[in-house]
Amino acid sequence: DTEVTQTPKHLVMGMTNKKSLKCEQHMGHRAMYWYKQKAKKPPELMFVYSYEKLSINESVPSRFSPECPNSSLLNLHLHALQPEDSALYLCASSQVGKETQYFGPGTRLLVL
Amino acid sequence: SQQGEEDPQALSIQEGENATMNCSYKTSINNLQWYRQNSGRGLVHLILIRSNEREKHSGRLRVTLDTSKKSSSLLITASRAADTASYFCATPQYAGGTSYGKLTFGQGTILTVHP
Numbered sequence: 699d700t701e702v703t704q705t706p707k708h709l710v711m712g713m714t715n716k717k718s719l720k721c722e723q724h725m726g727h728r729a730m731y732w733y734k735q736k737a738k739k740p741p742e743l744m745f746v747y748s749y750e751k752l753s754i755n756e757s758v759p760s761r762f763s764p765e766c767p768n769s770s771l772l773n774l775h776l777h778a779l780q781p782e783d784s785a786l787y788l789c790a791s792s793q794v795g796k797e798t799q800y801f802g803p804g805t806r807l808l809v810l
Numbered sequence: 811s812q813q814g815e816e817d818p819q820a821l822s823i824q825e826g827e828n829a830t831m832n833c834s835y836k837t838s839i840n841n842l843q844w845y846r847q848n849s850g851r852g853l854v855h856l857i858l859i860r861s862n863e864r865e866k867h868s869g870r871l872r873v874t875l876d877t878s879k880k881s882s883s884l885l886i887t888a889s890r891a892a893d894t895a896s897y898f899c900a901t902p903q904y905a906g907g908t909s910y911g912k913l914t915f916g917q918g919t920i921l922t923v924h925p
Contacts, residue, residue, distance in 0.1 A: 702852070731913075740898055740915035741853065754912060788852055797841055797902050799913060801852035 702802035704789050710808045713779060719805045721772040721789030730772040731799065732764060733788040741788055747772060748794055779809045816899060816916040824924050829886045831919040833899030834879075840902065842875055842882050843913075847896045856884075856897075889923045896920050 702723045711717050721730065729748050733741035746754035747766040761783075763775040772789055786806050790799040816833045823829055835842070841860045845853040859866045859875045859882065866873045872885040886893055899916040 704852075738920075740918050743912060743914070746912065786850065790853075797843065797913075798855050798858060799853075800855070801845075803852040804850070806850065 702789055702791055702800050704787075704802035704805050706805060707803070708806050708808075710810065711776065711779065712810050713781070715779075716775070716777045718776065719774040719787055719789075719807075721774075721791075721802055722770055723791045723800070723802075724770055725791060725800065726769075726793075727791035727800070728769055728794045729792045730766060731790040731792075732772070732774055733790065735786040735788055735804070737785075745774075776807075779807075781809050783807065784809045816897075816919050818919060819917065820920045820922070822922045822924065823889055825889060825891055827889055827923075829889050829893070829921055829923070831884045831897050831921070833882045833884070833916050835882075835899070835901050835916075836880065837901075837903070839877075842873075843900045843902075844871075844873060844882075844884050845898045845900055845915075847898065847918075849895070853898065886921075889921075891923050891925045894921060894923050 705720045731746050732744040734744050735741040743756050744758045745764045750766045750769060761778050765773040784807055786804045788804045789802040792799045821829055839861055841858050843858045844856045846856055847853045857868045857871055857873050859873045861877055870887045875882045882899055896918045898918045900913045903912050
């Protein structure tokens with residue numbers, strides 16, 4: 699299985715809602731990533747998990763809360779988001795020590 | 811700040827023509843990667859070239875790397891309509907002894923191949 703899956707594909711939420719994005723991979727990768735991508739822009743790194751521990755937080759606002767419950771799963775919990783947080787959220791994984799990352803199809807988030 | 815800058819920002823060609831995209835970067839690198847992204851979808855890894863390599867081929871793709879100029883180019887030969895996508899270069903940075911790359915992407919080139 700060489701796939702990274704993400705659910706949901708689309709999400710619309712109000713600024714007072716709490717929602718979660720989910721990412722799953724079964725490639726045995728122990729590094730997992732969250733990226734945010736605005737329209738016509740490159741992906742920007744948000745978080746990196748290595749061996750299920752948070753390794754990098756790129757100064758992301760606390761309304762985004764990542765979680766890595768096991769080596770296959772990565773969640774991004776969302777709370778009190780702003781309309782400017784509307785974007786495509788991409789999950790990726792890689793072998794630790796390897797540079798190539800494998801991306802999921804993304805969750806398109808709209809905050810109203 | 812973004813490590814890579816790409817040009818052109820957009821490229822429109824006919825099927826069968828070659829497409830060349832360029833990427834420049836600022837700091838020393840161990841390798842440089844190219845990814846493709848179809849509209850609104852995830853990124854797909856195309857090719858990785860290491861700092862000690864000058865040229866690499868994969869099917870219709872040819873990548874060059876000039877570390878003295880801190881630049882790379884991606885050539886797609888005999889383009890097809892299915893090659894229509896955004897293409898990003900990406901460079902990893904390592905910090906704090908980490909053994910994985912924090913990927914920083916260039917601004918991307920939007921390629922449109924007309925049938």
